[in-house]
Amino acid sequence: MISPDKIDEWIHEVEERPSSAELIIHYIANRLSELASREEELAAQNIELLSGRKVEEYKSRIASLEYQLALLKRQLGGEVILPTEAPVTTPIQETINIVICNPSGRVLRLEMTPAELASSPTMARIIGEVCLEGAQPTVLVTTSQEELLLIFDSGRTVAHPASQLPLSNADSLGWEGAFLEEPRIKEELAAIQPIAKMPLYEMCIQTSRRGYVKKIKMPVFTSHLAEDYIGTGVKLPADKTCGLTFANTGSLFVMVSQEGYIFSMQAERLPTAIEEVIRLGITDHIVATFTVNREPSILFITQNGKAVHRDASWLEPANSFKSKGQAILSKERREAGIRIVGAAPVDDPDWGVFLLEDGSLNAYKLEDLLATGSLPVVQPSASILSFSTFHMPETNE
Amino acid sequence: MGLKVGIDFGTSNSGVAIYRDGKVHILPIDSKNVVPEVVKTILYITRDYKHFIGQQAVEIYFKQNINRQRRFVQKWSGEIDYTGSDMHYVRDIYVYVDELQPGRLLQYIKTALRSEKYQGTQVFERYYSLTDIISGYLQALKQRAETLLEEEISGATLGRPVKFSQDSDQDLKAQNTLLQAAMDAGFKQVEFELEPVAAALYYELSLSQPQNVLIFDFGGGTLDLTIMRLGDPNHREVYASGGISIAGSDFDRAIIQKRMLAHFGKGVIQNDPDIQKLIHTIPDWAALPELSTPRAKAELEGAVHAGVTPVRLKALESLIFNDLAFSFYNMVEATKITLSSLGAAVARMKEKDLDIWELYTRSQFEKDIQEYRDQIEQMLMDTVRASGLEPGEIDAVVKTGGSSNIPVFSDMLARIFGEDKVKASDIFNSVTGGLAIKAYQNS
Numbered sequence: 014m015i016s017p018d019k020i021d022e023w024i025h026e027v028e029e030r031p032s033s034a035e036l037i038i039h040y041i042a043n044r045l046s047e048l049a050s051r052e053e054e055l056a057a058q059n060i061e062l063l064s065g066r067k068v069e070e071y072k073s074r075i076a077s078l079e080y081q082l083a084l085l086k087r088q089l090g091g092e093v094i095l096p097t098e099a100p101v102t103t104p105i106q107e108t109i110n111i112v113i114c115n116p117s118g119r120v121l122r123l124e125m126t127p128a129e130l131a132s133s134p135t136m137a138r139i140i141g142e143v144c145l146e147g148a149q150p151t152v153l154v155t156t157s158q159e160e161l162l163l164i165f166d167s168g169r170t171v172a173h174p175a176s177q178l179p180l181s182n183a184d185s186l187g188w189e190g191a192f193l194e195e196p197r198i199k200e201e202l203a204a205i206q207p208i209a210k211m212p213l214y215e216m217c218i219q220t221s222r223r224g225y226v227k228k229i230k231m232p233v234f235t236s237h238l239a240e241d242y243i244g245t246g247v248k249l250p251a252d253k254t255c256g257l258t259f260a261n262t263g264s265l266f267v268m269v270s271q272e273g274y275i276f277s278m279q280a281e282r283l284p285t286a287i288e289e290v291i292r293l294g295i296t297d298h299i300v301a302t303f304t305v306n307r308e309p310s311i312l313f314i315t316q317n318g319k320a321v322h323r324d325a326s327w328l329e330p331a332n333s334f335k336s337k338g339q340a341i342l343s344k345e346r347r348e349a350g351i352r353i354v355g356a357a358p359v360d361d362p363d364w365g366v367f368l369l370e371d372g373s374l375n376a377y378k379l380e381d382l383l384a385t386g387s388l389p390v391v392q393p394s395a396s397i398l399s400f401s402t403f404h405m406p407e408t409n410e
Numbered sequence: 411m412g413l414k415v416g417i418d419f420g421t422s423n424s425g426v427a428i429y430r431d432g433k434v435h436i437l438p439i440d441s442k443n444v445v446p447e448v449v450k451t452i453l454y455i456t457r458d459y460k461h462f463i464g465q466q467a468v469e470i471y472f473k474q475n476i477n478r479q480r481r482f483v484q485k486w487s488g489e490i491d492y493t494g495s496d497m498h499y500v501r502d503i504y505v506y507v508d509e510l511q512p513g514r515l516l517q518y519i520k521t522a523l524r525s526e527k528y529q530g531t532q533v534f535e536r537y538y539s540l541t542d543i544i545s546g547y548l549q550a551l552k553q554r555a556e557t558l559l560e561e562e563i564s565g566a567t568l569g570r571p572v573k574f575s576q577d578s579d580q581d582l583k584a585q586n587t588l589l590q591a592a593m594d595a596g597f598k599q600v601e602f603e604l605e606p607v608a609a610a611l612y613y614e615l616s617l618s619q620p621q622n623v624l625i626f627d628f629g630g631g632t633l634d635l636t637i638m639r640l641g642d643p644n645h646r647e648v649y650a651s652g653g654i655s656i657a658g659s660d661f662d663r664a665i666i667q668k669r670m671l672a673h674f675g676k677g678v679i680q681n682d683p684d685i686q687k688l689i690h691t692i693p694d695w696a697a698l699p700e701l702s703t704p705r706a707k708a709e710l711e712g713a714v715h716a717g718v719t720p721v722r723l724k725a726l727e728s729l730i731f732n733d734l735a736f737s738f739y740n741m742v743e744a745t746k747i748t749l750s751s752l753g754a755a756v757a758r759m760k761e762k763d764l765d766i767w768e769l770y771t772r773s774q775f776e777k778d779i780q781e782y783r784d785q786i787e788q789m790l791m792d793t794v795r796a797s798g799l800e801p802g803e804i805d806a807v808v809k810t811g812g813s814s815n816i817p818v819f820s821d822m823l824a825r826i827f828g829e830d831k832v833k834a835s836d837i838f839n840s841v842t843g844g845l846a847i848k849a850y851q852n853s
Binding site: 014019022023025026029030032036037040041044282 | 484501502672673704752753754756767768769771772773774777
C-alpha cells in the first residue's frame with residue numbers, strides 16, 4: 014500500500030538523512046523485483062483461465078465428485094446406473110420434479126422444465142378424491158438427479174432415484190395411476206426425504222409429530238440406511254415420525270408446529286436419545302422441520318394462504334428442551350382457527366409449489382408472493398394442504 | 411546463609427547477576443538466546459501446566475501452535491438474570507473454548523503490574539492470578555540460576571521502576587504483588603531497589619572521582635530517571651527521581667496503530683462495527699489472542715465472501731486464526747530496533763494469506779512518536795529542575811535499557827546536556843549488575 018503521502022515521507026527522510034537514500038532505493042528495487050515475478054505468476058494463471066484450461070480442470074473435478082456421489086447412492090440402495098467409463102463433462106439439463114405422496118404409499122411424480130413451470134401458476138390438478146380415505150397428501154419439489162428416501166412410520170425405509178419413479182400425466186393426475194410403495198400391515202408412509210446431498214452433512218435429525226427429536230451421527234445413520242431401517246423416532250404410542258433433517262455443526266435446527274409454535278436450537282446441542290424438545294398442546298403437531306444456514310429469512314404459510322415472512326435473525330434459539338416455543342401466530346388468530354401448513358428457509362430467487370384442498374398444484378415465485386402477502390388463488394373453500402420450496406435450476410441456453 | 415542474587419525483572423527482558431570476589435557476574439541465563447545474559451520475559455504454560463520461559467518458551471510455542479488445528483466447543487460459564495417488561499429471565503451464558511489449544515503464551519507480564527484492571531487470566535481449568543503468573547516466571551528463573559551456580563539461592567534484590575503507576579496506591583499494590591510472587595517462587599529474603607539507582611551503582615564501578623550523574627533508564631515498559639551524586643560509596647545522594655509509563659511497548663503500539671492497521675482493512679471498512687472492533691484490537695497484545703472465536707471467523711468469512719476488501723480481511727483472519735500475533739509483534743519490534751542503527755527498514759511478514767511490506771523510515775517513526783517525545787522531554791526537564799541542578803552541572807548522562815538506543819532520544823540528551831556527557835552503559839545488564847551489587851551490600 015504505497016500512497017503519495019508515504020512517498021513524501023520517504024523523500025523527507027532522504028532530505029533529513031541523505032545516507033538513507035541508498036537504503037530506500039535498495040528496498041524499493043527489491044520489492045519491485047518481487048512484485049514483477051508475482052505479476053508474471055498471476056499473468057500465467059490468467060492465461061490458464063482465459064484458455065479454458067482451469068475450467069476443464071474444475072469440470073473434471075466436478076465430474077469426479079459426481080461419480081463418487083453416484084457410488085454413495087448405490088451403497089444406500091438406490092438403483093443408479095453407474096457409468097462404465099469416466100463420466101462425460103457436459104452439464105446435465107436439470108428438470109423440476111414435483112412429488113406428491115400420501116400415507117398409503119402412493120406417489121405421483123410430475124416432471125417439468127423451468128420454462129414450463131414459470132409459464133402458468135396452476136400446473137396440474139388431482140382428479141378425484143384428493144385426501145384418499147382421509148389421508149392428507151404432501152408435496153415435495155426436487156430435481157431429477159435426486160435420490161428419494163421413503164420413510165414409513167415403522168422406521169422402515171426404501172430408496173428410489175427420483176427419475177425412476179413412474180411419471181404421471183399432468184392432464185390426468187389421479188391416485189389411481191400412482192406408483193405404490195405398498196406399506197406393510199399397520200404401516201403408513203410418513204415422509205419422503207431427498208438424500209443425494211447426505212454425504213455433505215455431519216448428522217441427521219429425526220423428528221416426530223409430537224415434538225420429539227433424535228440426533229444421529231452420519232456414519233451411524235448410513236449404517237442404519239444400509240439395513241433399510243432407521244427406527245421409529247418416537248416414545249409415545251400415539252406419536253409418529255414426521256421426517257428427517259440433515260445438519261452440520263453450527264446449523265440452526267428449526268421445528269414448526271401447526272398451531273404456530275417454533276423451536277430452534279443449534280444442531281449439535283440436540284439430544285442423541287429420543288427426547289421431547291418442545292411441549293405441544295394436545296391438538297398440535299409438527300408440520301415442518303429444517304435447518305437455517307445462510308438463508309436470510311423464513312417463510313410460514315397458513316392454511317388460508319397467508320404468507321408470513323420473518324428474517325432468520327428473528328428466531329430465538331432455545332436454551333433448554335421441553336420449551337413452549339416461540340409463537341408466530343397471535344392468540345386471537347390461533348383461536349380463530351388459523352393454522353400453519355408449512356414453513357421453510359427461503360432466499361429471494363426461490364419458488365414455492367402449493368397443493369390445495371381442491372387438488373390444484375400451483376407454483377409461484379416467492380418474491381411475488383411476499384410482495385402480496387398471500388396466495389392469489391386460494392378460495393375460502395379450498396385451503397392449502399401442503400407446500401414445498403425449491404431453487405429454480407439455471408437453464409443452459 | 412544462602413546465596414543472594416540481583417534480578418532485573420524487565421518488561422521485555424530479564425536478567426540475573428551475582429556479586430562475587432569484587433566483581434559482577436552476569437549469569438548466562440538463557441543459553442538459547444542471541445544474548446545469553448538476558449532472557450525474554452515470556453511465560454508459556456502448557457496444557458499440563460508446565461512452565462517455560464525465554465527462548466525455550468518461544469520455540470515450544472511456535473512448534474505447538476503455528477498452523478495448528480482448532481476445535482471450538484461451547485462451555486457453560488454461568489448465567490445472567492435480567493428483567494424485560496414484567497418478566498424475570500435467567501439465561502445461561504456459554505463461551506467458545508478451543509479444546510485443541512496446547513498452551514498459553516503470556517508476555518509483557520510486568521506491564522500488567524501497572525494496570526488497575528488486570529487481575530489474572532484463566533489458563534485451561536486453572537485461574538492464574540497476576541501473582542501466580544509472575545511467580546511462575548521467577549521460579550523458572552531461580553531454577554536456571556541455581557543450576558548455573560550449583561547452589562541454592564535464598565534471597566534476591568529485585569529491581570523496580572521509580573513509579574509502577576502515577577497512583578500511589580496502585581504503585582504500592584504493584585510492589586506487594588511482585589513481593590508476594592517472589593516469595594511464592596521460593597525466595598526467602600526479598601528486597602527492592604529502584605532500577606535507575608541499580609544502574610547507577612553499576613556505573614559507579616567505572617568512576618575514579620565523584621560526579622553528578624543522570625541515569626536515563628529507558629526499557630520496554632517505563633522510563634526511569636534518577637539524578638545522583640556518585641563516586642564516593644560513603645556519600646551517595648539521590649537528588650531527584652522521576653518516572654513515566656512510556657517505553658518501547660508504547661512505541662510498538664504506535665507503529666501498529668499508524669502503519670499496520672491499514673493492512674488489515676482500517677480506513678476501508680466503514681459500516682461494519684464488529685469488524686472495525688477486530689481491527690482496532692490488533693494493537694492490544696493481551697486481547698488479540700482472545701479474538702479467535704467462531705463468531706469472529708464467521709463475520710470475517712461473511713465479509714470476505716461478500717467481497718468487502720477480501721485481501722485485507724483474509725490477512726486479518728490469518729493473523730487471528732493462525733496464531734501469528736506473537737510473530738507480528740516481534741516483527742514490529744524488530745523493525746523499530748533496526749531504525750536505531752539505520753535510516754530505513756522494511757516491516758515484512760509473509761505468511762498464509764498475510765503479506766505485509768511496509769517501508770518505514772526513521773523520520774516516519776519519529777513523527778509517529780512525537781507525542782511521547784514531548785512528554786519525555788517534559789519529564790526530563792522536571793526531574794532536572796527537582797534536583798536543584800542546572801543541566802550544565804550534570805557531569806554525565808548514563809543511558810541504559812533497550813529504548814535508550816533510539817537516536818531521537820540520544821539527540822535529545824545531547825542537545826540538553828552536551829554530546830560529550832552522554833554515555834551508554836551496558837544497555838541490557840547494567841540494572842542487573844547494579845542489583846547484584848545491592849544484593850551483596852544487603853547480605
